[in-house]
Amino acid sequence: MSQPTSTRKTKIRRAARCAAVALATTVTGSAAMAQDALSLRLNWTMKGEFTPFVVAASKGFFAEQDLDVTVKEGSGATLALQSVATGQDDFAYVPSVQVIQAINGGMPIQAIATVSKVDSMGMVARPGVTLATPADLQGKKVEIAASSTFNNIWDAFAAKNEIDKDAVEVVAVNPGARFGLLLSGQVDVLADIFITNELPVLEAKAGESLDHIAVGDFGFPIIGYTLVARSEMIESQPEVVRRFLDAAKEGFEFVSANPADAAEIAVAAYPEQLMPEATIGQVEALNAFLAEGSPSALFVGSDEGWQATLETLKDTGVIDAFEAPGSYYTNAFVTND
Template sequence: MSHGIRRSIAQVIITGFLVVLLAAGGLGAAPADRVTLRLGWVMKGEYAFLFLGKERGIFEKHGINVEILEGKGSVAAMQAVATKNDTFGYTGGPSFLLSRSRGMPIKMVALVLQQGPQVLLSWPENPVRTPKELEGKSIILSPGDAFHSLWPAFAAGNNIDRSKVKEIVVGPDVRGQTFLLKRADVTPEFVTSAVYPLEEKAGVEFVKIWLGEIGWDTISNGIFAHEDTIRENPDLVRRFVAATLESFDFAAKNIDLATDVMVPKLGGQSRAVVRKQIEATVRLAQTKRTKGKPLGWSAPEDWKDSLSLMAKGGQMQTTEARGVYFYFTNEFIPTK
């Protein structure tokens, strides 16, 4: 065999090998950035869009290999990001506002749930229909939970005499069981997680005070990052936000697929309950001020209103000096 023929055969083999590598993404493709996302709570239907996005390769498409980790409360999730043990976090609400106001080096980069999912539950035979009716009743409070942070402001703003309310402090992991055993009259819960499983277990529909309907809605959950990450690696933040919001949009349009992903992760919860949680999550993605804006974009006025509510309890000062952009940014929200 001549030298020229051997060289031609070698070129064909090399070319074929390169084609295979390119088809597999093995040549020229930058390795995906490995990041962690710390959730604010244990598994619940609200998180379906994140797991669906990972399963469907949406994060991978944006060059991200994400590990999604369960949480043990909003404050713990924020501390994990503030200490750089985790890259990103997903939680928010009053706990985020308080923590950031006290100097925690984190900032919201995409507000996914712009309306709060919280309600106050009571039993039909012992209903609490207005905030003032909490006097003479008992309420469950869980340190690190959103309502625990909101409670002083909520009580002050609704002229509730806290000395007339029995505050039962338990960990968030036993709050639902404490309520089902009727050891408290009222419990705060989320329509994106515990409300529907509790109703299914109790076999009743609870009386609900929707906080948003009585003027106590605060900004809710979203993606936040350490200030250093935002400053030093804005491209990573931009891609992670894009992947998160694309995942949410995909889940909103494919509720059945999102339900399929989450049912195995929520052992013991029926498919119907999980679907209700996901549907409730999708409904909370915008406020009146953000309709027509890109998903994840939040209105400065909504942040200002939330901060004003928190200031009523004396836990934080009004924030005119810092301004609302101390808490969040819209710069990473995709415009298309």
Template sequence: MLLSSCQTPTPEATAPEALPGTTAASSPTAPNELRTIKVNPSWLLQGDNAPITLASEKGYFAEEGLNVVIERGYGSAKTITDVAAGTVEIGFGDMYSMIEFNAKNPNDPVVAVAVPYNRSPFAIATLSTNGIADPKALQGKKLGAPAGDAPRKLWPVFAEQVGIPADSVEWITMEPKLRETFLVKGDVDAVSGFSTSILPALAKAGKQESDLTMFYYNDFGLDLYGNAIVVKKSFLEQNPDVVRGFLRAYFRGMQDVIKDPAAGLASVMKAGDSLMEEVSEKQRLKIALERLWVTPETEANGLGGIDPARFEQTIKQVAGVFEVTPPPIGEVFDDSYLPPASERGLPPAGDRQPLN
């Protein structure tokens, strides 16, 4: 899921609600000629959503005739169902969960049109003091995660990749907000989740990254893509220019954030509510910049696309867990709505400011 940010939806989660003051273009005074579209970022508005807020602040969406309203999400897998139901027009969701959804709902499919998160934030985290220096040392340990956590669902594939039996660990289930507390208190030996959720939460608990050992799925043979921009197939067919315009504006915003992440962070903090903490959102944005967006693949090929061979391999790896037949890539990802590659390139390294 998106499975994004970052937590699995709780059972009581219902339809998304609009975030107050989310974007400059979502104001009630937006010009009548703009087409309003609702966008689900997969969770609450967070630091790694800066491309949306900065693109809105700079008027990029308005230039495309769009008034973007951000609706909070309840997890990257729930985003898929919200997009399919028409609750939102565009979502940031997990393509692998989307494959499972489409297999169960063939008459109402969702399709990915861009992949801004070139790497997945899926990870297993443990405290360095636990002495688990290698994933194989997880055998016999207690792992914690919410029941629907996407990395937990893919644990059997990760375990196979690192060479241990999937049933060699004991899973402890808790509410998303208690995951890191369980780890710090020693109720579990490690937790699974999105690094963009785990690391800021552990920082609040007084743990530095040097206090942690992180096993990213991408580093151990499960080279997953992160959240994709997904739309309902029928909406895509009926509104191709809306989708193209959104993607043009979004990737302009993303390029601007990569060049000036401080401006991106400021736009998120301005758009968010009073409960947002700048330290946490800054850390999320740094993780996105350093690990999820800027990669050798995006340096070579630009933002938003995929490597077909890599994607096909990951589809095959996860299909067995979801008990579905691996679909053709073309049924999952349609790159024909993306801006030309020449317009999606990463800014030159010399033009990128650090986020200090």
């Protein structure tokens, strides 16, 4: 028996309303589950010391925080910071020196994590050359790039460590030729390397351990890498910033606990840029530097550490003046375990 027309219309209207509610629920649910699309700009091309971010992306740590993070290679700290300040990227991973210079210049950014409490800036000697203290630079041919941070502090470093500069032959070479000149014996020391980057690569090429020293061990302790965000994002999206740091922190913790596995993940993700032996060396060097300095808590900075860095940079002429440490960094978004 057929149903009255009015009854059929009523059922159709109810079905339509139910379908509309179901569709709305689906759309709303999808929106709630949508990941925040973010970008992290590195200060240079991919290298082993950036492995924690590769791990965070590859193992889904960012995704677990409802974040879709694109890790982008860079071409210098200053350009990375400019990209964040102008909103082209959301975060940058750069050394404290450039962060301080940028903020002093009015750039609207702040360090949201103090990653390396001690900078890995250092020097390395060619095979067969002793380099145990700064005094060993005397009588050597030493490469110092004109554009390097170390070039800015060379005079002060020499004075503090009582180096006779007249006894050191300083040369500047093409950046692309530095490794070859060192390993071929045409220069004795590269004085503007980073122990977490160039040293493992050079040792892999040389096939042996090389004498090296860290600048921070000889009177110039400064903070190393930081994570940076623009001021507007810090103010308007604090929970996004917090979730990003939680995921990045998990990446660093994984690398600390599983260096070999982490290096393997990085090499698999970037096979053309990363060589296995150098990458595991860079990861191990990164872990060693992350264990130095204070506070010991990952990503947490201190007024004392930033103040010491600011004073060192001012005393050596890298900066002319500085504000209170809180103008440069914050711990507000670091989750304490």
